[in-house]
Amino acid sequence: MFESRLSPEPAAEVLAALAPLGELKIERPVPLRRTYFDTFDWRLHRAGRALALERTAPGKAQVCLRGLADNRLLGHAATPAAPMPRFARELPPGPLRRDLESIVEMRALLPVARVRLSVQHAALRDEQGKTVLRLAVEHGLGGTGDGRCDRVLPARVRLDPVKGYRKALRRAQAVLDAELKLPPTGQLLDEVLTAIGREAEDYAARPTAALHPDLPAGEAVRRILLTLLEMMQRNIEGVRAATDTEFLHDFRIAVRRTRSLLSQLKSVFPPALPERFRPDFKWLGELTGPMRDLDVYLLKLPAYQEMLPREMQRDLQPLQAYLEKRSAAAQRELVRQLRSARLRKLIEEWRLFLAADFDPADWPAEAALPADDVARRRTWKAYRKLLRDGHAITPASPAAALHKLRIDCKKFRYLVEFFQPLYPPGELRGIIKALKALQDNLGEFQDLEVQAEALKRFAREMDAEKAGLPGETFMAMGVLIDSLYKRQARARKDFAALFTRFARPKNQARCRALFRPGGKKQAAA
Amino acid sequence: MKILATYSIKGGVGKTAAAVNLAWLAAREGMSTLVWDLDPQAAASYYFRVKAKVKGGGKGLLRRRHALAERVKGTDFEQLDLLPADFSYRHLDLLLDEKKKPTRQLRKLLRPLADEYDCIILDCPPGITLASEAVFEAADALLVPVIPTTLSLRTLEQLLNFSAQQNIAGLQILPFVSMADRRKAMHREIVAGLTRDYPQMLRTAIPYASEVERMGITRAPLGSYAPGSRTARAYAALWAELRARLGMQE
Numbered sequence: 036m037f038e039s040r041l042s043p044e045p046a047a048e049v050l051a052a053l054a055p056l057g058e059l060k061i062e063r064p065v066p067l068r069r070t071y072f073d074t075f076d077w078r079l080h081r082a083g084r085a086l087a088l089e090r091t092a093p094g095k096a097q098v099c100l101r102g103l104a105d106n107r108l109l110g111h112a113a114t115p116a117a118p119m120p121r122f123a124r125e126l127p128p129g130p131l132r133r134d135l136e137s138i139v140e141m142r143a144l145l146p147v148a149r150v151r152l153s154v155q156h157a158a159l160r161d162e163q164g165k166t167v168l169r170l171a172v173e174h175g176l177g178g179t180g181d182g183r184c185d186r187v188l189p190a191r192v193r194l195d196p197v198k199g200y201r202k203a204l205r206r207a208q209a210v211l212d213a214e215l216k217l218p219p220t221g222q223l224l225d226e227v228l229t230a231i232g233r234e235a236e237d238y239a240a241r242p243t244a245a246l247h248p249d250l251p252a253g254e255a256v257r258r259i260l261l262t263l264l265e266m267m268q269r270n271i272e273g274v275r276a277a278t279d280t281e282f283l284h285d286f287r288i289a290v291r292r293t294r295s296l297l298s299q300l301k302s303v304f305p306p307a308l309p310e311r312f313r314p315d316f317k318w319l320g321e322l323t324g325p326m327r328d329l330d331v332y333l334l335k336l337p338a339y340q341e342m343l344p345r346e347m348q349r350d351l352q353p354l355q356a357y358l359e360k361r362s363a364a365a366q367r368e369l370v371r372q373l374r375s376a377r378l379r380k381l382i383e384e385w386r387l388f389l390a391a392d393f394d395p396a397d398w399p400a401e402a403a404l405p406a407d408d409v410a411r412r413r414t415w416k417a418y419r420k421l422l423r424d425g426h427a428i429t430p431a432s433p434a435a436a437l438h439k440l441r442i443d444c445k446k447f448r449y450l451v452e453f454f455q456p457l458y459p460p461g462e463l464r465g466i467i468k469a470l471k472a473l474q475d476n477l478g479e480f481q482d483l484e485v486q487a488e489a490l491k492r493f494a495r496e497m498d499a500e501k502a503g504l505p506g507e508t509f510m511a512m513g514v515l516i517d518s519l520y521k522r523q524a525r526a527r528k529d530f531a532a533l534f535t536r537f538a539r540p541k542n543q544a545r546c547r548a549l550f551r552p553g554g555k556k557q558a559a560a
Numbered sequence: 561m562k563i564l565a566t567y568s569i570k571g572g573v574g575k576t577a578a579a580v581n582l583a584w585l586a587a588r589e590g591m592s593t594l595v596w597d598l599d600p601q602a603a604a605s606y607y608f609r610v611k612a613k614v615k616g617g618g619k620g621l622l623r624r625r626h627a628l629a630e631r632v633k634g635t636d637f638e639q640l641d642l643l644p645a646d647f648s649y650r651h652l653d654l655l656l657d658e659k660k661k662p663t664r665q666l667r668k669l670l671r672p673l674a675d676e677y678d679c680i681i682l683d684c685p686p687g688i689t690l691a692s693e694a695v696f697e698a699a700d701a702l703l704v705p706v707i708p709t710t711l712s713l714r715t716l717e718q719l720l721n722f723s724a725q726q727n728i729a730g731l732q733i734l735p736f737v738s739m740a741d742r743r744k745a746m747h748r749e750i751v752a753g754l755t756r757d758y759p760q761m762l763r764t765a766i767p768y769a770s771e772v773e774r775m776g777i778t779r780a781p782l783g784s785y786a787p788g789s790r791t792a793r794a795y796a797a798l799w800a801e802l803r804a805r806l807g808m809q810e
Contacts, residue, residue: 163609163611198632199631
């Protein structure tokens with residue numbers, strides 16, 4: 036696809052320029068109203084897709100999924116004109132829904148931009164009357180996803196080649212270049228975003244701070260914490276509105292990482308500062324916990340159903356209803372707490388502290404050391420503790436030993452990821468992959484038990500309610516609990532192999548080279 | 561991917577009309593479809609308004625593994641592509657004969673297209689030659705138009721005998737009545753006999769109609785400009801029957 040940009044009243048200009056190339060079959064201009072959708076974290080844009088709701092006639096619309104690079108239609112489905120379903124799973128069943136669900140999963144589809152265009156289609160034909168090139172001239176207005184279309188978009192020509200007729204495409208390109216001097220344009224979606232002052236992919240679930248090895252450690256830590264604070268603030272609105280479950284999830288990740296950094300690099304901070312803020316972040320973690328737990332159980336319900344015999348799958352419906360009721364109550368409570376003075380004060384004071392430039396006078400001596408030294412020393416220490424604790428685990432070790440190892444893993448992982456920009460790109464990939472597999476295993480081992488216990492608790496609570504606990508549901512939950520414990524036992528068996536893989540000599544050598552203080556400084560280059 | 565071939569030993573029986581109209585129906589149902597016009601007379605290419613010329617000719621196609629895909633032309637219809645005819649195809653037998661295992665050549669050429677197309681229709685020239693044998697090896701099914709006349713029937717017999725001798729694995733032979741004229745008593749008699757004598761025969765008959773002849777003027781598949789016509793409906797019924805017979809999904 037070749038695209039160009041034009042002045043207003045463009046269609047006539049383009050068609051006149053192309054007329055000498057052959058017979059032009061010109062269609063009547065058609066209006067096009069399109070709203071682009073993506074998730075908060077731009078999952079579709081990252082996957083090279085553009086999702087749009089297009090109004091085709093009054094009261095009628097279709098959802099179209101296109102390739103970002105070539106505008107190729109990858110799938111479509113007819114829907115009522117409004118509103119767009121918030122989740123992919125609410126679309127009519129079919130290949131489009133399948134594709135979308137695999138990309139966006141549980142995230143809500145949010146309007147990011149709108150266009151109102153006039154589109155003039157035409158076809159260039161050869162002397163046999165065969166179409167050798169299709170083209171469209173588009174011009175009109177753009178706007179934000181939920182606002183009015185009030186920005187004039189540059190007019191564009193889209194040349195849509197027909198397979199096997201490259202020459203016609205080249206000729207048309209040459210004519211348009213020579214006569215209309217058209218600079219190439221990008222994707223319509225990106226142009227609309229520019230027009231409304233937005234940038235695609237402006238949110239990442241794992242933001243990285245701008246760091247370099249010689250930065251003072253205090254400054255590096257300040258930058259990392261600032262990106263984490265921004266992550267909290269960007270998600271808080273979605274948490275309040277319960278747009279989807281992942282706003283809260285990302286918010287909690289940022290809180291957890293902040294807490295971890297405050298405690299793991301305690302001696303880098305100005306004296307008494309970690310003690311001052313840690314209780315408040317701990318409170319924030321606890322405050323958001325109940326809602327997240329309920330989110331997790333609701334997200335897991337389809338998987339739980341799969342674990343049951345087909346005949347029992349429907350018996351979990353009362354559980355779902357119960358969880359939804361609890362979830363609504365938890366959300367109300369969460370919103371109340373998020374409005375509290377304590378949170379406002381915490382964020383204000385935290386921002387005030389982080390916004391101040393790094394001044395060595397206020398920070399301990401360690402904060403003035405190069406970030407690289409501090410990062411390596413801490414990471415190396417966390418790594419060795421993880422290896423030590425892991426090697427000590429035998430098939431006879433109690434569950435608590437594995438839970439402790441899980442915490443070791445988290446601490447190591449956070450340190451590695453905080454300071455990721457300091458290491459040569461790609462060097463960490465193998466280690467993180469093996470670590471992630473180990474963490475998944477340990478997480479499963481612990482979570483399956485927590486889930487089984489939670490299900491027992493839900494059963495007791497449901498039983499105490501007026502609605503009661505139907506016998507079938509009670510039995511289905513029993514079967515579920517049984518299979519969760521069986522899976523947990525399997526996870527325990529898998530642990531040894533995954534730990535051995537993580538701790539194999541090759542990975543140890545890599546970690547030694549990357550993290551051991553006084554080792555080779557590969558990153559300095 | 562299914563490979564079909566419209567084929568008959570006798571000429572002028574409605575092979576190309578079948579190829580073009582069935583391909584259009586397949587594409588309209590969402591199958592990615594390719595017609596390969598193997599007949600140097602280039603009627604299918606003419607119907608799609610594509611010049612009957614292939615860069616490098618038949619020789620060029622046989623030389624390289626991915627030559628086919630590069631020479632495909634998009635038709636004016638969505639999902640429907642054409643590999644045009646070339647005058648050099650009149651020597652296709654000779655070109656194939658120069659190769660090792662000549663009858664395997666077409667099958668080999670088509671294999672790389674399996675990812676791109678759900679359905680490929682080979683529009684074959686009349687006759688029974690080395691090129692025909694190569695088609696038999698490549699195709700999943702031969703669609704054989706039979707005019708209700710004695711001569712046409714004789715060629716069907718010839719084909720069935722030949723294929724029985726060759727014993728080609730996995731090739732279905734699916735004859736259908738073409739250019740049937742209900743006003744002619746002899747046509748009616750023969751059609752009745754055909755379905756009795758040949759159980760593999762498809763049930764739908766394509767009527768003799770001026771609409772098909774008019775395709776030479778409109779230069780487009782019937783369904784695209786006269787979808788309600790009797791013949792267009794007959795092709796749609798034939799396609800539905802064929803799809804069911806070959807187990808092709810919609």
